[in-house]
Amino acid sequence: MEKELIVKFQCTAAECDAQRELSLLSLASHIIETATAHADSLGIGNGAMPGSGWVLARLTIEMQRYPKALEDYSIITWVEGWNRHFSERCFEITDKEGNTMGYARSVWMVMDLEKHTNAGLEHLNIPYGLVSDRPCPIARQSRHRPLEGAEVTEYRFVYSDIDFYRHVNTLRYIQLLLNRFSMDYFDRNYLRRFEIAFAHECYYGETGRIEVCSRGDEYDMGITTDRAAALGAKMIFAPRS
């Protein structure tokens, strides 16, 4: 049993945003992929539990800088802790020399794919001594409060937003949040910290209200539908040097 998995990547041009750095979307995608690979290698992956599957409940990413086009980087993942309901998995993103570029924290639950309810972690055969004591020095995710006086944009979910499970793709939500900012803002600032907490799934044809409340370079965000609050999020930007 390997307490940690390290996966090497090269940042391709196709994975970059207009600032020629690894986009948050590509990074989040590789973080999810790395988590999946580690769970699989530990024998607690989706393949090991037919009828249920790991679902991402929260993701926090804090970067000092993002990989540039063609730059080599690695993602290291480990389990920080787990209880009956949730597993906490952390990530360190390092450059070719092993210097820290950033960290990520994630919270996962096991969902009964038929009933769409939390199936809990107790039925899992979690290997003894799995938890690693590697530090993850970024703050835990803050509690997202209802947004008041938010600037609201509406978006109706279409075919390409919907995934294998027939709900809106995780990465698509992130795109919708990022798209509330202008190109000019991304040219002048980089996203230092990103938080997202999922509450309810959205479906094809539903209209999501994307809400943004700003306090300087810190933005509290959310997506809600007529049925429920789908997610809460936070973005903290910092000026590019």
Add this chain to the structure above:
Amino acid sequence: MEKELIVKFQCTAAECDAQRELSLLSLASHIIETATAHADSLGIGNGAMPGSGWVLARLTIEMQRYPKALEDYSIITWVEGWNRHFSERCFEITDKEGNTMGYARSVWMVMDLEKHTNAGLEHLNIPYGLVSDRPCPIARQSRHRPLEGAEVTEYRFVYSDIDFYRHVNTLRYIQLLLNRFSMDYFDRNYLRRFEIAFAHECYYGETGRIEVCSRGDEYDMGITTDRAAALGAKMIFAPRS
């Protein structure tokens, strides 16, 4: 020199659409990736020509069926011919047993990335005997005519639509075209043939008009901006059996 490159893939859940088959977007992405890998292996990739790069001018995909979730498949690519201006590259998509699932045709040009003009292929050191005589039995791309009486939807390009070159990502155009159809239509039909021909790039903040003219299950489509026609496209659907 290998006249043909064959790349093996497994269709992951993340690459599927709501019908649990490889999405056209994922397939187009892997086709472009496979073309790039073959050009690189022949010493005529983007790395071999600083200041200019291969640009996709046309893509035609015709599928008998799409790979299903977790299914293994391969993409075989070869050069069918080339002249001073364009290279024609074909693809066959096969299942694990080597049965044909579909074919694709593509036309590429070399663009001077600074001047944004066709740099031509004459400066390239194209290996002698490169052209393969493997057949690609699907029809060449039809000529796209101006659309009359089209149904029009508008879309303004945002941050996440823009790529490394600061123009709209090829795959994003395909998404916008696909999103003109309902989930119900995709549940009942599959996209048998897809054609796209690029004319002018779109930029951040521009508004694209997505135009659709239908004749039964055949759709002539296009995207135009105030400046120019960005692309022409065609989709031919067939009922799912």
